[in-house]
Amino acid sequence: MSIPTQPLSLTINGENKGPYDVPEGLMMIDFLHEYLDLTGSRLGCGQGICHACVVIVDKPDGTSEEMRTCITGAHFFKGKIVRTVEGHAQADEKSGEPVPSSVQQAFMEHYSFQCGYCTPGFVNAATIFIEKLRRQPVAREDLESEIEKALDSHICRCTGYVRYYEAVRDLALATPGLVKGAAK
Known part of the structure; x- marks a missing residue:
């Protein structure tokens, strides 16, 4: 058979x-x-x-x-x-070396992950969220709740949630045009 x-x-x-x-x-x-x-x-x-x-x-x-x-x-x-x-990573034009996406870079800068097992899922969810903000910017006062909605279904067994959420928030606030009413 x-x-x-x-x-x-x-x-x-x-x-x-x-x-x-x-x-x-x-x-x-x-x-x-x-x-x-x-x-x-x-x-x-x-x-x-x-x-x-x-x-x-x-x-x-x-x-x-x-x-x-x-x-x-x-x-x-x-x-x-x-x-x-x-x-997600793209090749550098000069060296050809991979350059992390803005989401990956933000996660590294915030030391968002410990064991890293959940990181691929969080990277994908955060990428979708940032792309959504490019199409439909969110008001500053709604940013935290929108991040929670975007990442809420993801489980991190090492308790990295705060750092993941902070990284996404800081990336959204630092990227022009994603958050209405954000300080420039």
Whole structure:
């Protein structure tokens, strides 16, 4: 008896991938790890609760959403545009060395993570949040509650919440045009 497969093609971190013959019930996190060697998304709880495994799915309307990969089959992503934590850093024009995204840099500057297991999920959630603020700036008095909404579903077992939240707040306030009424 063999495991039934279906072809899977999608775009990951700006590159078209596939088609791959992928078992029908394979979870996306296993596809990322085993087929693409993209191991940044973490298998934390395996039940979709901790959000360490999330990736970003970009929609045709220019918005994005988090998608848990430990409970979502790989074939759900067929034809979709996906960003993993490995896709955030960009190559420096001169040296070619990777340069962290503004979210990654803010997390490093605030020492936001301890063990780092939850960090990929927080990076993806914060990236979506910052991109949302570029489209729809928030009033200064609403910033804290909006950060809480954006990051609330993510679990950090090392208690790094305060530093994650501070990093996102400071990045939003320091980036022109994201917060209405922010001091310049």
